[in-house]
Amino acid sequence: MVPRRLLLVGEGNFSFAAALSETMEPNSTLTATCLQHPADLAGNPLARENLRRLRERGTEVRFGVDCTQLANAFEPHNRKFDRIYFNFPHCGRKAGVAKNRELLAKFFQSCADILAEDGEVHVALCRGQGGTPADKPQREWHNSWQVVAMAALGGLILSDVLPFSCDAVPGYKCTGYRSQDKPFHVEGALNHVFTRSLPFEDSKPRIFRIKLGDKCFSFLEPEALAGKLNRGFLEASSCHPIKTINEKLIAGLGSAFPLKMLKCSCPLLQQESTSVFPSWNSDILSAFWVNLYEHNLNCKSLVDETQEITESLVSFSDRIFARSPRGNGNKEAPEGICEPVKVCLRSSLLVHVQAVIQAPDFLPGSLNILSGPVFRKCHISPFTMPAFHETLVIFGVNQNLKHHCLLSLLDHLKATLESLLTQTLLEDAKLSSSVEFALQPNGIDYMIHVKSPKFGLDCAKDLIIGSVITSAISITHKDQCFVIISINLDLLTMLIWNISDWRILWTFDNRFLKNFVPEKIAPFKSYSLYPPCYVHDISFWLNEKKGFDELEFHTVARAVSQDTITSIQLLGRFQHPKTGQISLCYRLTYQTCDKALTQQQVALRQLQFRKEIQQQLHVTPR
Structure with missing residues (x-):
């Protein structure tokens, strides 16, 4: 069992420290601190009794400790605490939300100096103060303490929120500012658990x-x-969930058809590369x-x-x-x-289809399977991604058997996908996801739709996770015809584990992979809850000679913001009545899914974005 060091700050009557000291594990140590000095507590009999109990147990007690300057209270070799507790922080008297935000911000910044690498900071707040959706009811953001945004200033992210119950800590009696007799209202209080973010x-x-x-x-x-390049999510040594889903998908298809696994080539293509599929153009x-x-x-x-x-x-x-x-x-x-x-x-594995079919060892009647990463410029949204993993299934069949084989393949694909999509549901839950093959206007190709209410967003209720192509008429190989299935593994993985942001799949934080156990699919629990959003608007004049490419606008935004922009919305288009010059105005929403993002960092990226679009897109920011 690993020893743990616990630090309590802002103790009033030391009742929490006394209660906690009785339930601690034998190899844990506790340090209880308060801002007051011993003389300030002399007239408080409860505090005197709790201090006596703590000293009998050998608990370290320190007075005059400022929670905003914790490093000053401990020697450099004695600063790494596994848990830091701060119950119901308050500036006192009638301090408004701004003052209490400032207190929280300085406290979190101070914690960064003494918190162990895998440590936790526990902050208990009264109902509504935190400003997160966990509060019932939730206050408006400007009227809350904005606890996640304040924690970000110390490089911390909110990893869990739990109800705070005084009954769970026998003997704990909450007190007001500077041990005043009037306690805080703790009904509906929440304990916020913060951990370190990657830098x-x-x-x-x-x-x-x-x-x-x-x-x-x-x-x-x-x-x-x-x-995003060379991450190796599908390699043999990987334990990434995308690899798990790919293996289960292939195994499901392999239960009904013979398989031939192909090694994916490099993702770089010549400029002259062509494909038999119109979509590649x-x-x-x-x-x-x-x-x-x-x-x-x-x-x-x-x-x-x-x-x-x-x-x-x-x-x-x-x-x-x-x-x-x-x-x-x-x-x-x-x-x-x-x-x-x-x-x-390459922006799709479809570019390799011709080479696979024309290879001497191509096996008709088998599912020839190719998996690998692909990259493409795209507009910024939660369910479109510039990098993802694709699995391609190439099936060559005799012309006379095409219809029967196609139906059989689609039936097994649908059954396999629906089996995967229901593995994270509770046992008593009804099927919440369904797979449909939507026939395309050409009458022979299909798009693979998944209807899922898991995310509760309109854009997520009918996601396209792949396609079925039977129209590759320009490919000739004896008397064979071909069915090609393309699956977006990243989107499928998001649906299965109810992951609402594709960026978390690419995180470098090891805590993400700890959610996943080999050969087992369980619900995903995020370690970064309710990250704050920051909204900035930008407007600029277009250059009539150069034109404007909105896709490039999104690509520059993605690059400059380092994928911290989650949404770009066109607010309006204005044409000057005299010059005829056109101006566009966009709203950018910044938010991260795995790191602590501050308003100051966002402001710097917004400033850099203005410079980059002026240089790269030849527009004039207003």
């Missing part, structure tokens, strides 16, 4: 390296995809493009030039690289570096 650092795009023979190539990760417009550089120098020299190198991220043929030693125009390329080749990150 909110500016993530710089990484440089990735690939090796072909004795030559090295490198490319810069797109800013909008920072932290539109996807190419939303693709992320990167410049691939060949380095004739020894690969080890790159280590000094980059902060992060990934060995053998991808591998592909030498034939895609230009061999021109010159740069653009008449300028000479830097010594040792050839002219860059423009390649894109």
Whole structure:
């Protein structure tokens, strides 16, 4: 059993400390502190009795401890506490919400100096004070203590909210400010549990390296995809829920059809890459493009030039690289570096279908399965993502058996998906998700819809998690016809575990993976509750000659904000009556799902966003 160090601040009559000391585990230690000095408590018989009990048990008691300067009360080697308790903080008298917010903010910032890495901060607040949806009733944000926003200033996130009951702590008697006899009203009080957030650092795009023979190539990760490349969620060593769902999906299909698993190639494609599917022509417009550089120098020299190198991220043929030693125009390329080749990150695994079918070892009658990450520019919303994992099922059947095989495949796919979607429901719950195959206007292709009320949002009630394509008429392979199924694994995972924000799937916080046990699907519990929202508006004049690409606007917002913008809403369009110039106004909502985000950090990102759209989109901010 790991020893725990507990710290109590703002103790009034020390009744909470006395009660807690009687229920502590043998290897735990307790330090009880208060702002008052011993003389201030001399006239309080209850406080004197509690102090006597604490001293008999060897509990450390400290007086004159300011909860906003906790580091000053402890030596550097004695500062790491596993739990810090602050019950019903208050500035006293008729202090308003602003003063009490300031107290909380300084307290949380002070906690950051003495809290253990995996420690918790417990703050009990009266009904409605916290300003979170856990309060019943919930106060308006401006009239609350905004506890999650104040905690963010100390790098802390709200990880749990529990009812606070004095009856659960026998002997505890709540007192008012500075041990006044008048207690706080604790009916409906809540205990807020905070934990450390990962540091909110500016993530710089990484440089990735690939090796072909004795030559090295490198490319810069797109800013909008920072932290998304080469994560290995589907690798054998991974325990990520996306991998779990992919394996269960494939196993469900494999119970009725023979399988052939294919190894996914690198996500980089040549500019000339084409697909037999019309959708790829539109996807190419939303693709992320990167410049691939060949380095004739020894690969080890790159280590000094980059902060992060990934060995053998991808591998592909030498034939895609230009061999021109010159740069653009008449300028000479830097010594040792050839002219860059423009390649894109694949936006769908459909681009590999032709190669799979034409391969000598393609197996008709089997489900040929390919899984891997894909990347595409998209508008910002909770259920659209610039990076996700796709599973592709390629099924070749005889023309005469197509109809029967298609029906059988769809039946098994529907049964497998519905089985997965109901695994996190309670035993007595009714089926809350249903899978439908919506026939497309061409009369032969389908979109896979999931109707689910889990999220309680209109946009989530009918999510498209994939497609079924039977119209690949330009693919010829003897007398075979083909059925291709595409599944968005990330969206499917979100639906199964009731995860309402795709960004949490990409978190670097290890607490996310601790929610998931191999071979078991249980409801997901977030470790970051009720993160605060910050709203900013931005308006700008358009450049008539350059035009305006709203998709690029969202992409720049995603990159600059580091995926902290959750919504972009067009508020209005204005045309100047004299000049005819057009102005657009958008509302941006900032919120994180796994980190502590402050108003100050948001303001800096908003300022940077104004600069970036002026440079990249050629607009003039107003």
